[in-house]
Amino acid sequence: MARIFLKTLILRTSLEYLRLHVTFSSTATTRLSPVIFCSSFLQSCSWQFGACSRKLHVEADGPKPSPAAAPDRLPFSTVTQEDLAFFSKILPGRTVTDPDLLESSNVDWLKSVRGSSEVLLRPQTREEVSQILRYCNGRNLAVNPQGGNTGLVGGSVPVYDEIILSTALMNKILSFDSISGILTCQAGCVLENLSLYLEERDYIMPLDLGAKGSCQIGGNVATNAGGLRLLRYGSLRGTVLGLEVVLADGQVLDCLAMLRKDNTGYDLKQLFIGSEGTLGVITAVSILCPRKPKSVNVVFLGCENFEQLLKTFKLCRGMLGEILSAFEFLDSECMRLLNTHLKLPNPISDCPFYVVIETSGSNPTHDGEKLHEFLEEAMTSSLVTDGTVATEDTKIKALWSMRERITEALIHDGFVYKYDISIPVERIYQLVTDMREHLGGRAKSVVGYGHVGDGNLHLNITSPVKDPALLAAIEPFVYEWTASCKGSISAEHGLGLKKRNYIYYSKPSQVVAMMGDIKAMMDPKGILNPYKTLPDNLK
């Protein structure tokens, strides 16, 4: 493959110095201000797309509290000594009340939301989860289910004093069928551990995320995580075959099927996929895993403009066809942050746009030939200006880190306003350009990257410190822009605490009302992950 590539592109072989980093870095020490919990305003306001959001953000007398801020605490009970005694009895040694130990579970990875929970429960079985929830429901105690706490919308941490129910100790693999590729495991299994387990058995997980070293499969499913392989293997709605869930009242719902096809009634597990722990606590997952590809190649290319990048994507889909497994992009601002904050050097010459293309196939010779033909065509037609290719695992990881570590680089840049937008792929970068123009010099950095193949843009805006005036300039502009092209204001991150009140930009009121009906039916007291996913103004 390298020989072929030399013919068309400047081959870069000095990728070894790129530091490998596939999990979140512990060097991310920037401490950002916690969200100010305020505003009972939202509860009384009739939140509707457009009018109200505009009023909240662009009134002449200055910015009002963001709809992302937490509403007032709901009238749940508070944890008593009797409650703690009960938890300690059913979870001896796994009922944590030490504030130091609770610290990392009370704050999200971005350090943007901080709760004040005083108890963390670490069950090991679905029966323990069931006992906990039955008790909490009876006592009207709010519960925050927590996986790897890698969420980006404040969905994985308590807002006030909710009991944190961690799935971390539910980390057993229950079964793996090497003929069908169906894996069944507890919800707390870390994604990377599952990947390693499967790779030894010639399979892979159908999803891959930058957070794989920390995130848990239960959390992945609860947030319907997308990630880097969705283009090839589809969403969790297709690959998750079964779930075991504990409902708010402690009832265990066994939908843990291990079958590719099952049309016996409504597919209830789908309700829990992407519901962010608001409808039930996922305790086990069965998932269909693809075969480990025999051949993987990664290419890092540069494009002169976004139009060329889109043409490269179209060409790539046609010529790489069934072996294309990822088509990601980053802009030159992302590259600047990677260089500056993480000292990751650009593996190719400076370009306005960069593309990471991955192929996964069953025949290295065929894959190499397809890739060569594609690259030759892309070069001949001047769609790409520079590039490098990797076929070895170390180099592949190094190239991938240019895409996977952008989130980390952003944290070093300042306070980050994150947007995760799904729009028709032709318009994907226009939002970044328009936002830059709209904000002028008010932002420190405005960067765009994401999953071209899925029409999913990650728009990130940084400022030296938290800046309500900047936020008021960004929102609702970004949501109105997205709604104007019928996009989604949260492609894969979910709504959590931060985006819940913006749901109407992507969903009509009847749809949101029905979500509320389902929540009311399944969790009548609302104890599961309150203040998340659904807007404050639901009945």
Place this chain on the structure above:
Amino acid sequence: MARIFLKTLILRTSLEYLRLHVTFSSTATTRLSPVIFCSSFLQSCSWQFGACSRKLHVEADGPKPSPAAAPDRLPFSTVTQEDLAFFSKILPGRTVTDPDLLESSNVDWLKSVRGSSEVLLRPQTREEVSQILRYCNGRNLAVNPQGGNTGLVGGSVPVYDEIILSTALMNKILSFDSISGILTCQAGCVLENLSLYLEERDYIMPLDLGAKGSCQIGGNVATNAGGLRLLRYGSLRGTVLGLEVVLADGQVLDCLAMLRKDNTGYDLKQLFIGSEGTLGVITAVSILCPRKPKSVNVVFLGCENFEQLLKTFKLCRGMLGEILSAFEFLDSECMRLLNTHLKLPNPISDCPFYVVIETSGSNPTHDGEKLHEFLEEAMTSSLVTDGTVATEDTKIKALWSMRERITEALIHDGFVYKYDISIPVERIYQLVTDMREHLGGRAKSVVGYGHVGDGNLHLNITSPVKDPALLAAIEPFVYEWTASCKGSISAEHGLGLKKRNYIYYSKPSQVVAMMGDIKAMMDPKGILNPYKTLPDNLK
């Protein structure tokens, strides 16, 4: 490819005489007795897995009415002249009351279920559907939504006098995005028409069924149809991106997103996928379509036993990898029926088992090489004993017809008892063998075919005429066998009328109860497709 294949297998070139047939044949004239509507027994019985079903079927004093039979008519209103006047006003010329015209909509394709509806409504827009349902809900009139009426479990026809709401005239393509491959259309578009439309634009539908000439996309989605391409492109739960649905009270639920990713709240459209028209009437669909493959090959192989067939499957998955798009099987009994009733000759020498393998890829040379290597290995290791290959469209269709026309051949064989079972692939044929042994000489034919790649067996049993004693020997044996290996009693056909009371063999009672809660929430009067999907003993 032909040259390559000659080296390893006996190349058969005389496939032209195989008659092409991709839709249901109008020659299927066998008239079978309608279901006898009887038994209020089920409504009062506490239907639980095992005990009760056994009691119904194997009591010493002879067979009792099958749980597949309809329950008593529920207390819906009956259609009056005023109702007809209303319908005629909103649907001028599209309110059908002529019994001759109603005939084909009152009976299912298998002629196994017959209703007695006196009115068929043919709306063209969602607004008309909304008006109809609002009116019917107010008047407490039951409604049977109907697509192409190709269902196999009695879900698509009225049981008593329900108003038939046909989607046939809602057949407009609304949009197609040639960059993303996202198609949006009304629910009544016939699958084959959509396929033809897309093929002209270099795309294909992600599903393909034997019934494609009649079935409609709305019905496909409402029944979560599987079909022949699921192995490659996954289920409709992943490929359907959005739905527009009219609820029982006439409210329009707009979930018609055209985005690959959208995590803004609960994914309500999933409730309607596979709910068989019991929760709402699907009026429009958006669906992600794959690129049309540049190269398609079909191979028809013979195996000495099912173990060799499974080994062939495993080898095939490893060596064909990402280009494998179907792996179907039929047994020698299926071949006998194809020969006898449809005069389709066996394209290869007689074998106990036959396999249809399809590859779809982007590079004909690479695909040919992969296929050649696989076939060489399969022959060398004696996994297959004979075979033929097709690369041209006509021959491909001819080979496919050996698989697609089995349902039709069965109808000519007599009264058909159909089972659609999902079990771990290793055990897929054991059920056929066990059933043959169990029934002895009581059945005319016991045949097995289906989707090996999905672990989905179609077990069919025929008798000269409808035979309650034979049915009592088949059921609950078949369901107990399936439940014993945690299988699904309906992999892709759904539950409809015929299988509704068997749901507990595949779903725990808590899960079924929650389905009932959802039905009660979304259709409080139960007017939508009554007597279907959910068991009779729900509260």
